[in-house]
Amino acid sequence: MGAIDNLPPLREVIARHGLAAKKALGQNFLLDLNLTAKIARQAGDLSRCDVLEVGPGPGGLTRGLLAEGARKVLAIEKDPRCLPALEEIAAAFPGRLEVVQGDALEIDPLERLTPPIRVVANLPYNVGTELLVRWLTPEVWPPFWESLTLMFQREVAERIVAQPGSKAYGRLAILAxxxxxxxxxxxxxxxxxxxxxxVSSAVVHLTALPAPRHPADPKVLSRVVAAAFNQRRKMLRAALRGLAPDIEDRLAAAGLKPTDRAEQVPLEGFCALARELQAAK
Structure with missing residues (x-):
């Protein structure tokens, strides 16, 4: 299991605290501490950063983050059964781990973190995508985070990094x-x-760009992408008809073929169309 600190093995912790994983909470625990330390290292040098972790469970990744030198870890955990195990970790790393019980979708972590901030988490399967979308679509950019190092189901991870022309390519790829x-x-x-x-899982590392790759209004772009991929089997002129009465002209002005389908359109093309629709208002 690997000893990365002086705390007991995770299997022992789980048995002592009765922490059988709950399907309803999307829990799947990583018990190999060498593996959790390896995931923590994917986030880079953490010694100058505060780290947000969502869904720490019994604290395997939490221990990896602290052992790898994170300045501070804020761990948000919904399951009250996990709190005693996490408090034992906090006692072993004085002043470096703060545990908050609650729903990550409802808690503002910025009240408890000091920049620079990185997010590292084995996200619960049932809220992972929603949290990612929130982190990618703040009102102001650059966001509060420098990077996101997140574990997802392999299928979700592939959707995040997908390229045009693939079946995995869609809204999540564009947003990311x-x-x-x-x-x-x-x-x-x-x-x-x-x-x-x-299913298999994968860790995705996302580094925030200082500015978007191509200019576009976020809300217009989001509307265009949602409309296009909600009817991805249709040609663009049909899928996007509801966005503008002269959608074929707008598509042509953006350099797109009205007969193409959403999965054929590169990121730059969606941004160009968003600018066209914005200008036509």
Whole structure:
């Protein structure tokens, strides 16, 4: 299991506190501390950063982050059963771990963190995508985070880094790649987790860009992309008809073919169309 600190092995912690993973909370625990330390290292040098972790569970990744030198870790955990195990970690790393019980979708972490901030998490499967979209679509850019190092189901990870022309390419790829550099940095088999999920997992590392790759109004771009991919089998002129009465002219002005489908359109093309629609208002 690997000893990265002086705390007991995670299996012992889980048994002592009765922490059987709950499916309803999207829990799958990583017990190999060498593996959690490796995930923490994917986030880079943490010694000058505060780290936000969502869904720490019994604290395997938390221990990896602290052992790798994170200045401070704010761990948000919904399951009250995990709090005693996390408090034991806090006692072993005085002043460096703050644990907050609650729903990450409802808690503002910025009240408790000091920049620079990085997010590192084995996200609960049931809220992972929603949290990612929130972090990618703040009102103001650059965001509060320098980077996101997040574990997802492999299928979700592939959607984040997908390129035009692939079936995985869609709204998530556009949102992620418009404002960030995204790449898969680790793959994990089901057997790495307890209980083993039915699918493989992957860690995605996203680095915030200082500004979006191409100019576009975020709300207009979001509307265009949603309309295009909600009917991805239709040609653009049909899928986007509701956005403008002269949509074929707008598509042509943006350098796009009305007969193309959403998955054929590169990020730059969606941004160009968003600018055209904005200018036509």
């Amino acid at each position: 790649q418009w404002r960030a550099e995204a790449r898969i940095v680790m793959s994990l088999p089901p057997g790495a987790f307890t209980p083993p999920p039915k």
